[in-house]
Amino acid sequence: MSVTQLGMPAIGVPRKGFFTDTSLCIGCKACEVACKEWNSVPADTSMQLTGESFDNTSALGADTWRHVAFIEQKVPATDPSAHDGVKWLMSSDVCKHCTNAACLDVCPTGALFRTEHGTVVVQQDVCNGCGYCVSACPYGVIDQRKEDGRVFKCTMCYDRLGAGEEPACAKACPTKSIQYGELDELRARADARLEELHERGEEGARLYGRDPDDGVGGDGAFFLLLDEPETYGLPPDPVVTTRDLPAMWKRAAGAAAGMLVGAAVIFWGGRK
Amino acid sequence: MSPRRQRNEEFTSYYGRPILKQPTWHALDIAGYIFAGGLAAASSMLGAGAQHSGRPALERSAKLTALTAISASVVALVHDLGRPERFVNMLRVAKPTSPMSVGSWILSVYGPLAGASALSNLTGVLPRAGRAAGVGAAVAGSAVATYTAVLLADTAVPTWHDAHEVLPFVFAGSAAASAGGVAAALSPVVQAGPARRMAVGGAVLETVMSLKMERSGNLSTETLHQGRAGTLLRLSKACTVGGAVGLALGGRHSRLVSAVSGASVAAGSALLRFGIFEAGKASTIDPKYVVVPQRERLEAREAAAAPAVSTQAPAK
Amino acid sequence: MVSPLQWPVLRQLLEHDPSGRHHSVESPTTENLKARTATADRVVPSVCPFCAVGCAQNVYVKDEKVVQIEGNPDSPISRGRLCPKGSASLQLTTGDSREKYVLYRPPHGKDWERLELDKAMDMVAQRVVETRRKTWKWEENDVRTRRTLGIASLGGATLDNEENYLIKKLFSSLGIVQVENQARVCHSSTVSGLGTSFGRGGSTTYLQDLQRADCIIIQGSNFAEAHPVGFQWVMEAKERGAKIIHVDPRFSRTSALADTFVPIRAGTDIAFLGGLINWVITHDAYFHEYVVNYTNAATILREDFKDTEDLNGLFSGFNPDDPSYDLQTWQYEGADVAASSGERESQAEEEGSTLGGSSHAQSHGSGGPGLRGHWRRDETLQDPRTVFQTLRRHYSRYTPEMVEQVCGIPQELFAEVAEAITTNSGRERTTAFTYAVGWTQHTTGTQYIRAASVLQLLLGNIGRPGGGIMALRGHASIQGSSDIPTLYDLLPGYLPMPHARTHLDLDSYVEADSAERGFWANMRAYTVSLLKAWWGDAATAENDFCFDYLPRITGSHSTYDTVQAQLEGTCKGYFLMGENPAVGSANTHLQRKGMASLEWLVVRDFSLIESATWWKDGPEIQTGQMRTEDIATEVFFFPAAAHTEKSGSFTNTNRLLQWRDQAVEPEAERRSDLWFIWHLGNKIRALLEGSGDDVDRPVLDLTWDYPTIGKDAEPDADAVFAEINGSKADGTPLAAYTELKDDGSTSCGCWIYCGCRADGVNQAARRKPHTEQSISSREWGWAWPANRRELYNRASADPEGRPWSERKKLVWWDEEAGKWTGDDVPDFEPTKPPSYRPDEDALGTEAISGIDPFIMQADGKGWLYAPAGLIDGPLPVHYEPQESPFDNALYEQQRNPVRKLMPLEGNRYHPSGRERGSDIYPFVLTTYRLTEHFTAGAMTRWLPYLAELQPESFCEVSPALAAERGLTHKGWATLVSARGAIEARVLVTDRMKPLTVQGRTVHQIGMPYHWGPNGLSKGDAMNELSSIAMDPNVHIQEVKALTVDIRPGRRPRGADLPALVEDYRRRAGINEHTGMEGVRA
């Protein structure tokens, strides 16, 4: 077992998570707003259109903990006389609350921790802004608020979960594209949904982050996508960087030992 | 994978936006920190060797270099933290999964040792303890010089992570080269033999390992050749190789050659750190360094899993 | 860290967390974290203040501050969900965009000044009294009017029912008739369209019922974006296998979720729906038994009726000299319309009104047009003069080829829709239609809704589960502001506002409008009870219950007529209470010009909206067309209380009244509109105290005593609600409108709301969780009429009273119990058996037979053909919009021949079709909404959380149009019409598609209309481009299909801007006659 796989905390309730079914998403951004309202996340005040379809918040970041992607696709007509069609994919992205969370692994202060719900949370009063988690996250989720120095991301509404409430974004979502619950149950639900969509001919439908054997041990927040992950700005096959950490430490130890030996060698010949 | 293999670099992305976040770190702080740490660490080794082999001038300059460099590196580190006032949080926990946590503990061992040995050497107070501290600093220094490679490699930054197997050796070589170079520049040529040897040996290791890293075949190595990073790394090699040759050929005879060549090797080491830093940054900006290798990996896995049937062809 | 043992490194070891990634690293702050919902002092039930879905909210209050607002999971409509706007209501109410204090701008003033609230109230009261006295008219043209046209008011859809009630009550008593709200510009054609078809002007069904549909046609609605939380029921249906079809000029977020998207040229839906009607008839796909029994298909029409087939696009009775119809020939044979509808208006034409007559088609909002006499039916439907045969002939030219020619819809796609609706209708299956303002805002808006009504009646989908026509209303309480109308032509409950010429006294009023048969026959009881509610003891049988106290209308006094009255100087004082015409109304330039002609203006709103600040920074100031110092208008700004700061009821799109409780008291000088209108009334009454003048009697006799609560002396909304519900003479609350009497022994402020406070219990405040109820959830809130959720539900059973099918059962006759039963309040007399047949001479409700599901109609039938009630035709006809690049392919008649225009400088129209100059404005522009913004923007553009999501105004164009005009993605474009020119960012997108119409390519441009120059997210107001061109029945403006030109780059600044517009007008050869064809200038 690698150093990263020390498992979920033993205490507490079963692991909580999100299943975001993008086939139900109407791109309303209620999740973005509800998240900001609940967590008092600052708004962007630049007031500039990105021109990237209806997405004007662009990516997850310190001030965007839920982000809705909009992808416009041309669907070439099957017969040449007909018009090309269009598809408009919408998907709400969030921190994956990885089973093997690189951000959490590398945090030197313990600001990031795994909660009793199995989620990954930054403690704002502890974070020293070292930014290590930022470079560690394979999904590009967590980021630093420049003017503040600390990092921020989705907490899966840690405070609300503590009060037995569902996260603000999931609660708001008009079509239940965002489903919150016990991860095992969500996985079962997602499997059924996938099958249903495949039966309906939605060939592009696939689950993303559902597999506990993937590079991050499965996501605590996983997705049903209708196209390749990278189309949505998601890495196709992310791996938790700390999976290779034991190997790295071994190499480093080798190099360190080599240095010491080398240093001894250059002084070979004793006193001058 | 062979570096010559033709890649299918066509990939979809979300408006060409990066998938990863750029490192929040500033080049001067972090590359500077790593360089200074390496310099300090290897200098401590030189200092310890010198104290035992009776090279007082080398010993003094190496120990002072170690103290100065480690102080500078801590300043850089503190400066880089978004909230320097919380540096103290670093020793809140001890996390083996966090190279930065491990590094903090290593530094907290190394720093006082390096400091004590330098102070004792300067003031002559508690000489025995000072010498013991010198040995301790040398041992701890070996960790200081190499853990930074893990620090960078243990990220999702493609260029850094892809290099995780060689990077400790690159950094070890580079640290040695810089310390050797600086000591060769600062010490009288007669005492500087080990320093020259360290500089040359380090430079060789640094160069060989860098070349290995650059030619590993990973797509992300592109970033080591292009743009700012490419320029920095080419300059680095010129300085390192030129300096090493200078030291090897003329270091023994001329203080001037020794000083110039030593500084050149050290500069090569610094440029290397900056180059690698920039390359990493570049690899987070263009999503292809994330998507293409991961997609290849995925497809290879899928092909292995279902050799006969072609699984759902991704609609491009 | 308190104790060294708390050092996480130690805790790592002691607490079995060696890697330091779990609990050992928690800080004390983390350990003590509490959700603010859990620590709140109280949770107050409320309702979202934005749209008409009416999502239930919980408002969390801590230390008398609102700390969180989120969805209430108990609601059967929203199930706890909120769209981005509802989710941002915390920022709306507690953010810093709201004004706190009264502001005052003296005449010619350069800037705002502070004014004490009480002083401001005194000043406004004085202005009202003075202006009223100055402009009072007992008579006009020899008819008694008892009114003033000197004062007008606008706004109501964002207000509570109680507030609208007091506004209408006070202003009517003051003789102010120009009282209007958003209902006019939004859904007035819904009231006329649905009202004349079915007898009531509200949505026939309710949102949750959509889940039972087998097919849903969304047309003229951007459902997912404009009613996001309601859209969950469409998704619910889709998940159950229903087919979802979206017919729209552009591919929107709604289209993205639909199974099939059908692009259509804006303004051509009647051609499309007519095509479907034709298909259904020619494929024999109509629901025979339903059609024969429940509609007027079998009724025989007069011999002298001529259809558009015979007269090339006109019906019989057309008078080209004064373009209008004589409606006589449209009658059933043997019947006579009550003198009211429309026809009366053309006779009682008000001289001097360029707008001509008004119909009061909206007065069929609850009670169809009155018909008298006897008519004949041929239930074989074979007689050529039956409605059915007329219908067949009328739509025979609406072939799939024709649909393709007119709408640009390929025939296969058309066939797919036709197949879908026909296979999903009948005994076992139902199809629902949902629409909103993509249908209502046309010069033929009423007829759009009529066309859908005809189709749904043919398919047998009205009154049945998963069927119906879901009118998606707009604002939180726009349904309420139609029911309790701050509208010039209506009194509460869709009683018509008395007309000077025909409604001389109560008898003639009732005579003219009531029906002999059906529930509308009880109109007198409803009217008398209203008069009793308003004038209490002063209203007696001897004085006609003070009927004479009501001011009279003499024609149209709609919001657009008011603008004209302002420009002419007739209207001098204006209240804007929750409406922003400088952005939201058609032709914003004229709106502002009208306001600049006023003596005084009162604006009540949250922030400094464009309608409050135009005198200092409006577009005319920028172009130099106006100068601040020349503008004499005195402006009062009053900050309004938010929905969390007052109690009251909203009526949502389900016709459902939902009560909100006050969560906190408003801060500073913020006050509710209820407070404002009541205190204003008190001050006015004090000023008039002791007046012996007859003019002032209605004001002084008004029942105006309400208990007050709180530190600000807020009138108790519940007491107003009780007055609306009504009571017996002894004060006992009434339980149903069937208890209303015409002898003065009952009082009731709005008869259709009677029962909302039955047993003295606020029925609108009922909140039994949906999980404990059936789909209809009748114990959540209270729906009019009589708490029915699905109207005409008698039609869900066959003539014998049995469900049409097990799958589609809703309400049926329980033989044993001798009553109607099912999962709803039966929309039928509860114990009238299916077998009941009235006598020949039966009147009133007794005339409704046991198989007549449309009990508000005089004949009990759904009207495929409207023999009365509308002034532009008994059957929907496709006419081109006022401005169109095409000639009408169906008839010679290009446009609605009786549409209403306003031939004013500044409101010029474009040439159409082959007319010279039409190529100067070659593109079709349509307008719409985005999920992230709300209407004219005041409630969203100021909120950082919403503004950042859609930060700049934009227009959407196809790549082909972009290439043709050199437009670049994200760059600027200038759009030009004969009214104005604006700039916006360009989004080039495949979602906009050029269509092929009449062999030509036509480009459509899409543009949301939310922006204006104030707030965080800014832009030019789209309505600078629109003209005032209206549906003749209800005077709704056509803003869904315009023509414009588009060019790259930003618009000119300063005086160059009007010059550009003028240059276009010159090139197109536009003058006062352009586009006026067939209309009296």
Ligand SMILES: Nc1nc2c(c(=O)[nH]1)N[C@H]1C(S)=C(S)[C@@H](COP(=O)(O)OP(=O)(O)OC[C@H]3O[C@@H](n4cnc5c(=O)[nH]c(N)nc54)[C@H](O)[C@@H]3O)O[C@H]1N2
């Ligand atoms: N987010 C949000 N929600 C709102 C509002 C808001 O401003 N923002 N406003 C509220 C109000 S006041 C109202 S009235 C409702 C309105 O709700 P909707 O009517 O759904 O709103 P719109 O987007 O104006 O118009 C509906 C659709 O009609 C299409 N359309 C335009 N012309 C035509 C046409 O000729 N034929 C057909 N078939 N379609 C056409 C437009 O492309 C658009 O997709 O929404 C309410 N809800």
Ligand SMILES: Nc1nc2c(c(=O)[nH]1)N[C@H]1C(S)=C(S)[C@@H](COP(=O)(O)OP(=O)(O)OC[C@H]3O[C@@H](n4cnc5c(=O)[nH]c(N)nc54)[C@H](O)[C@@H]3O)O[C@H]1N2
């Ligand atoms: N081109 C084009 N034009 C259109 C439309 C279109 O589709 N296209 N749609 C039309 C439609 S459907 C509508 S409904 C109109 C809407 O147009 P408006 O009604 O003019 O727009 P809103 O911004 O909703 O204005 C309502 C105002 O009420 C204020 N308000 C909210 N609550 C309260 C309250 O409790 N008290 C007071 N005093 N004020 C309050 C809000 O801040 C806001 O300024 O626009 C119409 N105009």
Ligand code: SF4
């Ligand atoms: S997605 Fe990134 S930030 Fe979120 S838990 Fe995984 S590694 Fe951490």
Ligand code: SF4
């Ligand atoms: S920035 Fe904060 S949360 Fe991230 S690794 Fe550093 S201390 Fe931990």
Ligand code: SF4
């Ligand atoms: S779970 Fe909470 S913190 Fe995370 S995205 Fe949703 S609302 Fe934001």
Ligand code: SF4
């Ligand atoms: S709230 Fe739900 S439907 Fe709306 S954008 Fe977010 S995930 Fe999509």
Ligand code: SF4
């Ligand atoms: S705006 Fe409409 S859909 Fe959105 S939360 Fe409010 S009521 Fe619900």
Ligand SMILES: [Mo]
């Ligand atoms: Mo509206």
